[in-house]
Amino acid sequence: MVCQLRCIADVCLIPIGTGSPSVSNYVAQVENLIRKSNLKSTLHSAGTTIEGPWNEVMDLVGQAHELCHEMGVLRVQSDIRVGSRIDKKQTAADKVNIVEDLIKNMK
Amino acid sequence: MVCQLRCIADVCLIPIGTGSPSVSNYVAQVENLIRKSNLKSTLHSAGTTIEGPWNEVMDLVGQAHELCHEMGVLRVQSDIRVGSRIDKKQTAADKVNIVEDLIKNMK
Amino acid sequence: MVCQLRCIADVCLIPIGTGSPSVSNYVAQVENLIRKSNLKSTLHSAGTTIEGPWNEVMDLVGQAHELCHEMGVLRVQSDIRVGSRIDKKQTAADKVNIVEDLIKNMK
Amino acid sequence: MVCQLRCIADVCLIPIGTGSPSVSNYVAQVENLIRKSNLKSTLHSAGTTIEGPWNEVMDLVGQAHELCHEMGVLRVQSDIRVGSRIDKKQTAADKVNIVEDLIKNMK
Numbered sequence: 272m273v274c275q276l277r278c279i280a281d282v283c284l285i286p287i288g289t290g291s292p293s294v295s296n297y298v299a300q301v302e303n304l305i306r307k308s309n310l311k312s313t314l315h316s317a318g319t320t321i322e323g324p325w326n327e328v329m330d331l332v333g334q335a336h337e338l339c340h341e342m343g344v345l346r347v348q349s350d351i352r353v354g355s356r357i358d359k360k361q362t363a364a365d366k367v368n369i370v371e372d373l374i375k376n377m378k
Numbered sequence: 379m380v381c382q383l384r385c386i387a388d389v390c391l392i393p394i395g396t397g398s399p400s401v402s403n404y405v406a407q408v409e410n411l412i413r414k415s416n417l418k419s420t421l422h423s424a425g426t427t428i429e430g431p432w433n434e435v436m437d438l439v440g441q442a443h444e445l446c447h448e449m450g451v452l453r454v455q456s457d458i459r460v461g462s463r464i465d466k467k468q469t470a471a472d473k474v475n476i477v478e479d480l481i482k483n484m485k
Numbered sequence: 486m487v488c489q490l491r492c493i494a495d496v497c498l499i500p501i502g503t504g505s506p507s508v509s510n511y512v513a514q515v516e517n518l519i520r521k522s523n524l525k526s527t528l529h530s531a532g533t534t535i536e537g538p539w540n541e542v543m544d545l546v547g548q549a550h551e552l553c554h555e556m557g558v559l560r561v562q563s564d565i566r567v568g569s570r571i572d573k574k575q576t577a578a579d580k581v582n583i584v585e586d587l588i589k590n591m592k
Numbered sequence: 593m594v595c596q597l598r599c600i601a602d603v604c605l606i607p608i609g610t611g612s613p614s615v616s617n618y619v620a621q622v623e624n625l626i627r628k629s630n631l632k633s634t635l636h637s638a639g640t641t642i643e644g645p646w647n648e649v650m651d652l653v654g655q656a657h658e659l660c661h662e663m664g665v666l667r668v669q670s671d672i673r674v675g676s677r678i679d680k681k682q683t684a685a686d687k688v689n690i691v692e693d694l695i696k697n698m699k
Binding site: 386388390399402403405406407409410413420421422423424425427457459463465470471473474476477478480481484 | 600602604613616617619620621623624627634635636637638639641671673677679684685687688690691692694695698
């Protein structure tokens with residue numbers, strides 16, 4: 272069986288054992304890979320949010336691990352926050368806009 | 379391209395909007411689904427650790443989301459900590475044993 | 486002993502058992518609390534990034550849980566990605582800028 | 593204001609830039625620190641679960657970061673899954689037992 276859901280996944284990838292506390296070079300290569308895919312994504316300081324069909328999103332994260340391994344990283348760890356909902360379609364941008372609108376009305 | 383890596387993924391699934399703070403019924407159904415799969419898994423208080431090929435593991439987590447939606451949950455959120463390494467094969471049990479052995483030698 | 490580190494923490498808070506899949510009302514109240522604090526923060530679709538002394542940041546997240554409980558939420562779960570580094574000072578904005586600059590140079 | 597909640601926090605700590613993909617030595621030192629505290633904890637393959645007052649738990653995680661920095665690690669990243677609930681007292685062990693009981697009754 273293959274999961275048919277759409278999802279929004281926020282991914283924070285960490286290369287382990289690289290010898291330097293700076294890992295932005297790896298993160299930039301991963302971000303480049305994600306942007307070249309056909310999935311919508313948004314970069315922020317603690318990760319990248321990717322939107323699309325579950326298996327395409329998760330396969331893309333797996334490709335990001337593979338890319339790091341090809342670059343010589345022996346171990347890669349990711350934290351993925353992934354959500355699916357069936358009551359309505361909602362984009363990552365929608366989620367931010369709803370909260371910002373609610374905050375405006377509080378003032 | 380399909381990711382060919384093996385991985386260890388630790389999954390914490392949260393049904394959202396269920397009307398009750400107790401979600402163990404959903405977690406038990408998900409755990410049952412995972413145990414019926416052919417992937418090795420270990421339950422702990424903050425999630426379940428699943429070991430296997432990347433796409434099989436991630437598809438299983440997607441199926442867990444689908445199962446919750448079939449049970450009437452409109453929104454599901456998971457936190458996944460997933461690691462891959464290419465320097466050696468290591469199981470989830472190995473990871474605990476190495477740390478326990480090191481702690482014994484500290485005393 | 487009290488931890489003296491500075492940190493960057495990315496927080497995704499989920500109210501559990503609210504009866505509705507829409508939790509933006511709670512998230513907006515939490516975001517408002519965070520913005521009223523004296524800590525720098527940035528909202529994105531999968532959480533909020535907070536920068537400052539470790540204990541102030543973590544206490545603020547605890548206050549966010551307390552606020553949700555005061556609003557009637559019986560259970561609250563957060564996922565926190567927190568980093569500390571001692572080789573250099575770096576803001577959340579710096580992290581994004583470095584990656585964007587590297588990607589520009591790839592093209 | 594100081595958060596007065598109790599919590600259950602599951603912590604996965606990753607030293608960054610260590611030069612080796614094996615980080616069990618750091619993890620063991622951190623686990624040793626946690627066990628010497630007066631907070632209840634449980635080690636599993638993807639982290640350690642710590643139970644207690646919010647600020648004590650979070651300060652302990654901060655001390656774990658400090659310990660790694662003292663051991664020469666320039667950057668440390670943790671993923672913390674933390675939950676609080678006000679409808680009942682529940683330990684980490686309770687959470688596992690409830691799910692295991694429910695699964696038994698499914699068969």
